[in-house]
Amino acid sequence: MISYNGIAVSSGIARSKVKVLNDVNDFGKVEVGDIIIVYKSFPGWVIPLMKASGMICEIGGALSHIGILCRESGKPCVSGISDVCSIIKDGTDVMIDGNIGKVYVYK
Amino acid sequence: MSINNKQLLIEFSKAIAVPLYNTDAIKWPIRSSHVISVVNDIYAVEYLNQLRELVCNYNPQVWKQAIPSSLILWRMIHHIINGLEKANLSKQEIAEDCLLMVDIIRYIDNNDELYSHNHLITSTSEIEYLSCKYYRICENEYKIQLISLATLLWAYAESLYFQGREICCEYHGPYRFNGEIVVIRDFANFMPIDLWENGNYDTKIRSIRIVTFHKENVNLTIDAFNNVNITGENFVDFCTGGLLFINNKIASKEEIIVAMEEFSQKLECQLGLVNLMSSDELYRKYAYIFWYRKKSLADFLGQEWTPPSKVFDILSNVKIEPSAKSNYRTAEGIQYLERKYDYSIFI
Numbered sequence: 001m002i003s004y005n006g007i008a009v010s011s012g013i014a015r016s017k018v019k020v021l022n023d024v025n026d027f028g029k030v031e032v033g034d035i036i037i038v039y040k041s042f043p044g045w046v047i048p049l050m051k052a053s054g055m056i057c058e059i060g061g062a063l064s065h066i067g068i069l070c071r072e073s074g075k076p077c078v079s080g081i082s083d084v085c086s087i088i089k090d091g092t093d094v095m096i097d098g099n100i101g102k103v104y105v106y107k
Numbered sequence: 108m109s110i111n112n113k114q115l116l117i118e119f120s121k122a123i124a125v126p127l128y129n130t131d132a133i134k135w136p137i138r139s140s141h142v143i144s145v146v147n148d149i150y151a152v153e154y155l156n157q158l159r160e161l162v163c164n165y166n167p168q169v170w171k172q173a174i175p176s177s178l179i180l181w182r183m184i185h186h187i188i189n190g191l192e193k194a195n196l197s198k199q200e201i202a203e204d205c206l207l208m209v210d211i212i213r214y215i216d217n218n219d220e221l222y223s224h225n226h227l228i229t230s231t232s233e234i235e236y237l238s239c240k241y242y243r244i245c246e247n248e249y250k251i252q253l254i255s256l257a258t259l260l261w262a263y264a265e266s267l268y269f270q271g272r273e274i275c276c277e278y279h280g281p282y283r284f285n286g287e288i289v290v291i292r293d294f295a296n297f298m299p300i301d302l303w304e305n306g307n308y309d310t311k312i313r314s315i316r317i318v319t320f321h322k323e324n325v326n327l328t329i330d331a332f333n334n335v336n337i338t339g340e341n342f343v344d345f346c347t348g349g350l351l352f353i354n355n356k357i358a359s360k361e362e363i364i365v366a367m368e369e370f371s372q373k374l375e376c377q378l379g380l381v382n383l384m385s386s387d388e389l390y391r392k393y394a395y396i397f398w399y400r401k402k403s404l405a406d407f408l409g410q411e412w413t414p415p416s417k418v419f420d421i422l423s424n425v426k427i428e429p430s431a432k433s434n435y436r437t438a439e440g441i442q443y444l445e446r447k448y449d450y451s452i453f454i
Contacts, residue, residue: 046374064131074344
């Protein structure tokens, strides 16, 4: 298991397979319970977030779209992990701890 | 007046500093300050002239017709101050202008205080009515969908008006009643026909109000820029129930799903439209949105709301360099911003 430190943006813990989203064309690949990984804030992420159990973001602070959307939706979110979109691949088993800003990647 | 002008201006600078410190360096589709910093002197001087005209020529009882919510001013205030600085006004003049804006905000909010941790605009009797009159949506599945609808509409507001989402949504509270926290989210202006021509905006929904009730364990604040901050316990888990109003009428659980489907489609459509825009088109749109954010004031004064042509001349001749740099991410960030926007020493 590898762990990454980021910023705790929205509290809670979730563990699931991840989907890396680049743009609106990737909305369709998200399944219920997935953890989604995105590069930066974008209002459109609210649509896949409805299905997701949590979110990881490379860039984005407490008042980013993502931060606000996740906190309101009660879903954990960790941001500020450099290159996370390329480090973690689709289907990887990941746990996010939005209380302390940690992401655990299971091999 | 409960506090003097100096104290008011200190409170004012603190209220601005916190949300500015927390703001994101990268915003979608582009950070507004990158565009507006080249024309904010024109904007600020025009805005202040309009505010002075309002205050000098009209009775305070009608100010709310011109500025329906204090958010309209709050969310622009740092741009206005920066613009006045750029226009080379003296610090004393800017301090006076800040006091003018503070007075208008306090009058609109019916408050002597400048709240920076909540936004209280609904009377206690109305909160009591909302709490007691209606059967709440209490099933967990629908509560989650109700909150999801709110986040969806919030995102839709940003897709229509970018950082000018106050045109479309206003969150207020937290109100405390009968051992509960009440949060109200009001949404309107879903058809921005003055700004967008080609989107899918037709809807029978004119307004949506989402009311949620929470156990007091939730620590929720709403800052001066209407950003919601939730810390501690889970916002959804501690939601005890909710209400949905569509076009001012209480709506059923089933209508949550219908509204979600409609606005999901509209959001996707709008995002597609914005993503196709060139940088130049985005800059022009930003200028229109900036001026649109004070349209109600211009309309009230019988003036043209659109940007003057020189704004577009400047935008077409200036090279705008979007930067991902975070401005204030230092340990002293908030103190720096408080000092930057503190004009109390100039009065």
